[in-house]
Amino acid sequence: MKAVLTGAGPVLLLGKSNGYSDAEVATRIREKGMTEGVSKADLSTPCLLLDLDRFEANIRKMSEHARSHSIGLRPHAKTHKCAEIARRQVEAGARGVCVATIAEAEVMARAGIKGLLITSEMVGKPKVSRLVKLVRLSPDTMAVVDNPENVAELQQAAEAARVRIPVLVDLDVGSNRTGVASVAQGLQLAEKIGASKNLDLRGICAYAGHSSHVVGFEARKNSSFEAMSKAIEAREQLKQRGHNVEILTGGSTGTYNIDSSIKGMSELQVGSYVFMDVDYRKIGGQSGEIYDDFAPSLTVLCTVIHRSGNKAVVDAGFKAFTTDRKFGPEPKDLTGVKYGFAGDEHGALTLEGPNREVRLGDRLEWIIPHCDPNVNLYDRIYCVRGDKVEGVWSIMDRASTLPYF
């Protein structure tokens, strides 16, 4: 069945189904190593779709921006948790990737991704022993520290394992999450790291999470400049005391084109730009109300399973979209339709004069509210170009250990 709807854009009804069952899709992907002949219409819903044209354009745009501003890129892989995406970011010029957890770091290291920076503190034996093992496998993996006790813990573990751990001082620049609170504390910590013979100080990590989603470009710029001025001050003071601060890393998708003009920042740890989401689109760009520097490339595909009056129900609810935002998903290439959560597996659509007919069995795509946690709900990403499925990428390597795709 093909979309023949008035005013139809490319996405509402999806190409021709080849009639493959889930198991047949799995076999084709696994045994033929490819998704040849598999179309979007063959996929069971709900599932995650990645529009490859948009995704590749996003990667290209951020890489070109960094290159033309002579700043490094270490994109945050917490957004996608996917080694294949990290590989593409590195191929496009990134010096490595950031990760938020030791498990993400292990997945990336196993896939051969170098230049890892774990942006959350590794505290306690279970994590520290995994960190030490990882550093043996990937010696350029960096950890962040914000506490002298943790410095001592890392030093002890590194010494026992006869490895050296590269570390950054984590500085709180206003997010009030982790990080030393003041430049003076940062300096004290740097002294302690300097005196730890198995730790190598590489610089400072200063993530201004509170600036990333400030609405309005000027307000966001002021917020980020204020936050990062503390990081620049810390960098100067550490340098004056003879510490190595070759790295000053921070920034986000919301502030990439603000932070890249800050002298002294050496790299950006942008994450969401690869996928984008409803949340980011709302913050406003340099020239408009919608922040559209990067295109929404990731959607959830779902099916209309009930239709009556001005109501349609889709098979995607709390388990298909995260609910950490006050708003839900937004339809891609469809207007006059509002999504409301209606249960674990259900979303209720209110049709308010949609720009096209919505019928039972239609397959709709939704831009996700907040990309990072949403990705984590799934095991795989179906990569599509037009209607064709071109690949299936595993999230946290989970898909490869499951019985079938």
Ligand SMILES: Cc1ncc(COP(=O)(O)O)c(C=O)c1O
């Ligand atoms: C430490 C850190 N750095 C960078 C990022 C990337 O931010 P964004 O996805 O807004 O680009 C995040 C996101 O939460 C983060 O926690």
